[in-house]
Amino acid sequence: MKFQARVWKFGDNINTDLILPVTGFYLTPQEQARLVFKANRPGWVDEVQPGDILIGGRNFGMGSSRPAARSLKNVGLACLVAHSINGLFYRNCINFAFPAIECPGIHEAFEESEIAEVDFDAAAVRNVTRGTTLNGRRTPPNLLELVKAGGIYPLLEKEGLIAPKA
Amino acid sequence: MTIAEKILAKKGGQKVVVPGDVVTVGVDVVVLFDNNFMPSIWRDILKVHDPERIVVTFDHRVPAPNQQAAAAQKTGREFVRRFGIKRFHDVGYGQGISHQLVADHGYALPGSVLVCSDSHTCSAGVFNCLARGVGGPDVMYAVTKGETWFRCGETIRYELAGKLSTAVTAKDAFLQIAGAHGAHATQNVEYGGAGLAGLSINARKTLTTMSAELSAEFATFEPDSVMLDWVRARNPVPFEPVYPDADASYFAVRKVDLGSLEPLVALPDSVVNNSQPVKATAGTRIDQAYIGSCANGTLDDLEIAARVVKGRRVATGTRFIVVPASQTVYRDALRSGAIQTLVDAGATIAPPTCGACGGGHMGVLAPEEVCITSSTRNFKGRMGDPSSKVYMGSPATVAASAVHGVITDPREFLD
Numbered sequence: 128m129k130f131q132a133r134v135w136k137f138g139d140n141i142n143t144d145l146i147l148p149v150t151g152f153y154l155t156p157q158e159q160a161r162l163v164f165k166a167n168r169p170g171w172v173d174e175v176q177p178g179d180i181l182i183g184g185r186n187f188g189m190g191s192s193r194p195a196a197r198s199l200k201n202v203g204l205a206c207l208v209a210h211s212i213n214g215l216f217y218r219n220c221i222n223f224a225f226p227a228i229e230c231p232g233i234h235e236a237f238e239e240s241e242i243a244e245v246d247f248d249a250a251a252v253r254n255v256t257r258g259t260t261l262n263g264r265r266t267p268p269n270l271l272e273l274v275k276a277g278g279i280y281p282l283l284e285k286e287g288l289i290a291p292k293a
Numbered sequence: 294m295t296i297a298e299k300i301l302a303k304k305g306g307q308k309v310v311v312p313g314d315v316v317t318v319g320v321d322v323v324v325l326f327d328n329n330f331m332p333s334i335w336r337d338i339l340k341v342h343d344p345e346r347i348v349v350t351f352d353h354r355v356p357a358p359n360q361q362a363a364a365a366q367k368t369g370r371e372f373v374r375r376f377g378i379k380r381f382h383d384v385g386y387g388q389g390i391s392h393q394l395v396a397d398h399g400y401a402l403p404g405s406v407l408v409c410s411d412s413h414t415c416s417a418g419v420f421n422c423l424a425r426g427v428g429g430p431d432v433m434y435a436v437t438k439g440e441t442w443f444r445c446g447e448t449i450r451y452e453l454a455g456k457l458s459t460a461v462t463a464k465d466a467f468l469q470i471a472g473a474h475g476a477h478a479t480q481n482v483e484y485g486g487a488g489l490a491g492l493s494i495n496a497r498k499t500l501t502t503m504s505a506e507l508s509a510e511f512a513t514f515e516p517d518s519v520m521l522d523w524v525r526a527r528n529p530v531p532f533e534p535v536y537p538d539a540d541a542s543y544f545a546v547r548k549v550d551l552g553s554l555e556p557l558v559a560l561p562d563s564v565v566n567n568s569q570p571v572k573a574t575a576g577t578r579i580d581q582a583y584i585g586s587c588a589n590g591t592l593d594d595l596e597i598a599a600r601v602v603k604g605r606r607v608a609t610g611t612r613f614i615v616v617p618a619s620q621t622v623y624r625d626a627l628r629s630g631a632i633q634t635l636v637d638a639g640a641t642i643a644p645p646t647c648g649a650c651g652g653g654h655m656g657v658l659a660p661e662e663v664c665i666t667s668s669t670r671n672f673k674g675r676m677g678d679p680s681s682k683v684y685m686g687s688p689a690t691v692a693a694s695a696v697h698g699v700i701t702d703p704r705e706f707l708d
Contacts, residue, residue: 140476140563144672148679149652153361156333166679186478189508190672191651192410192426194334211478214444214510215412215426222430267315269442279430280336288437290337 128226128247128275130205131255132178135171136239137164139184143216146188146195156194160201172202180243183209184234188216200225206245208233208252208263221270224278228252230263247274295448295541296513297481300423303535304406314445318423320346320435322400324391324409327351330368331361334429341376342439348400349373350382352390353647358654389619389645392416392587396498397621399527403516403534408435413587413669416502418512419494420524421534425511446510447544448481449474450537453488455552460707462597463496464589464667464687466549467503468557472568478508480544483537485515488551494523495591502588506564506669556703558665559685562673571690571702579663582607582695583676584688585616585643586650586668592625594667594688598640599631601692601706607639608698614656616643640695652676658683665700667691 145167151159164171181199187209188195196219199207206226210233220227226247233252237243241256248271250263266274276282283289294302298310305316323346329335341347349369357363366384373381381387382394392413395401401417407424408414410432417424427441435441451470457463482504484497497514504512514520516534524532556571584590584598595617607613615635617623623645626632632642649656650668658664658677664684666676671683686694689703696706 140565142672144670144675148674152328152331152333153359154333159333166674186476186508189476189478190670191412192428193328194429196428213478213508214446215428217444218431219428222428267444269315269317279434283336283433283437286437288338288340289433290339292336 129245130178130180131242131244132180132205133240134180134182134237134243135175136182136234136237137184140186140189141183143188143190143193143195147193147198156197156201160198163198163202175202175204177203178205179203180205180245181207182233182237183207185210186213187211188213194219194223196220196225197223206247208245210234221273222279224274226274228263230261232261236261294538295481295543296421296483296515296535296537297423297448297511298445299535300404300406301443301445303404310445312445312447315442316445317440317442318406319440320408321402321405322346322348322407323432323435324348324350324395324407325432326353326391326411327355327362327365327369328353329410329429329432330365330372335368336433338372338433338436341436344376344378346439347378347436348380349378350389350391350394351384353651354653355388355646356384356644386620389621390587390590390647392502393590393618393622396494397619399524402528402530402532403521403524404532408432408441413502413505415504415509415512416498416587418501418504419498419514420520421514421516423511423513426505444510446479446481448483449477450483450485450543450546452486452546452548453484453492453551454486454548455488455550456491457551457554460689460703461554461556462687462689463492463499465554465557466551467500468559468568469554470549471507471565472557474547475566476508480509482507482509482512489515489517491551493593494520495593498591499588503669556687556690558690558700559671561671561682561684564671564685571686571700574684574700575702577663577684577700579611579665579694579699581612581614581656581658581662581664582691583614583649583656583664583666583668584691585618585648587618588669589667589688590616590618590622592622592629595622595626595631595635596629598688598692599634601689601703602638602696603634605638605696607695611695611698613640613695614643614649615640616648616655617645619645649676665691665694
């Protein structure tokens with residue numbers, strides 16, 4: 128999986144209340160995506176374009192288990208690259224098949240709106256604007272497979288363990 | 294190996310587990326709660342791996358404050374009926390916050406694995422259980438396939454020593470750690486040391502529950518007789534506690550002298566790297582004081598609050614909301630007289646629920662309002678409007694603040 132697009136930069140300790148506030152809990156996933164970063168960067172959801180890439184700082188996605196990673200996917204982002212990703216948030220990235228890579232130093236390697244090229248399988252992130260490359264942590268093979276299969280729901284559906292979406 | 298590494302190895306059928314390993318493990322207990330059954334996340338389950346391993350509780354929004362919550366709970370009841378789930382905690386006698394119910398009923402056995410899609414699931418680490426908050430889909434996976442995956446991180450060991458002084462609680466010990474050391478992302482936290490002897494299970498549980506706020510992968514306590522007796526008194530199933538190896542390799546070992554701690558407060562918007570001595574914020578006007586949540590809704594918490602407010606009245610213009618974490622805690626606090634004292638002082642007692650801790654109901658904040666809470670999080674917008682401000686302190690500090698209507702050092706009432 129490879130992505131090339133402009134980047135949006137967010138800092139350290141971005142929490143799940145900012146990505147999916149509690150006011151969205153009873154909305155549809157598509158409606159929830161409209162609330163991403165409403166409290167800390169109002170209007171951003173209207174600026175982001177399908178396929179754009181999110182750059183984060185330390186401990187990205189700290190906080191609750193809510194399906195906030197799905198909102199980032201539904202807002203149209205191609206993937207997340209952060210200095211470090213909260214363990215629970217990382218699980219939800221895998222669960223909802225939203226490609227995410229931990230890449231120490233990434234926050235300093237990009238200015239907002241520069242162009243990134245992300246090779247998800249190799250965990251290589253190139254700053255196309257500057258011509259520099261950083262290597263992140265590779266996704267373990269079994270989790271990589273899960274992301275490519277579309278995440279947990281399609282897998283369980285295929286095995287006849289959960290019902291298809293109504 | 295550390296406690297977390299040893300449990301991962303045992304449950305993953307491996308001889309050794311080291312940081313960096315991704316391990317597939319069998320899951321002993323899966324806990325579901327009302328949010329799992331919301332239509333945006335729930336998918337009808339056709340086959341369950343083992344109904345005996347499932348616990349279902351409604352806690353985030355109970356009793357249902359709106360039609361959507363009511364509908365989700367109805368879906369949950371249908372799931373319980375369909376698969377004959379015995380350990381079901383509906384609104385009523387057995388009601389409570391999932392992590393408190395795990396403690397009340399001994400659901401988490403030492404050396405076992407427990408998952409739940411609430412981030413504070415590491416709470417059960419107090420029982421030497423490898424417990425982790427996972428995503429909603431992870432819960433579906435564990436319910437249907439009986440297993441999950443974990444990534445093993447480095448472990449940081451906290452050696453607790455000494456004894457907390459009268460007005461200082463485990464919440465202050467946590468705020469000391471969170472203030473001094475910040476996030477522990479991708480790392481495990483292990484608590485042990487001679488200081489355990491002076492800490493009740495409830496106090497220890499505050500530390501493991503709040504370890505979610507350190508972004509820890511797992512939080513575990515070293516077993517002692519107090520903990521083992523607690524579990525045996527509540528669950529007859531045999532278990533094998535797990536002790537760290539003498540040559541376990543830690544990323545760091547840090548001493549915490551409980552006797553030297555003072556009451557602390559976390560300033561709004563972040564739990565970590567944000568602690569101040571209570572005197573630095575004393576005098577800050579508050580609209581609401583809140584005691585509750587999976588971290589601090591225990592009998593210990595209600596009793597210390599009752600000691601603070603005994604014979605006093607909550608300040609005019611301040612709302613003091615107290616939420617026992619379970620009906621068991623509620624009944625115990627009725628018997629001990631703590632509830633009577635709190636209500637006489639002007640506290641509003643809410644039914645056991647996560648409630649306003651997650652901004653759901655029972656004390657949500659309006660724009661610009663200021664709250665001091667003993668719950669789990671103070672993020673922007675966490676308890677209500679994004680312009681509200683949430684300070685975090687111990688139940689003693691929250692109760693003292695309720696009396697004066699401003700943030701107050703509890704030593705004024707307890708020393």
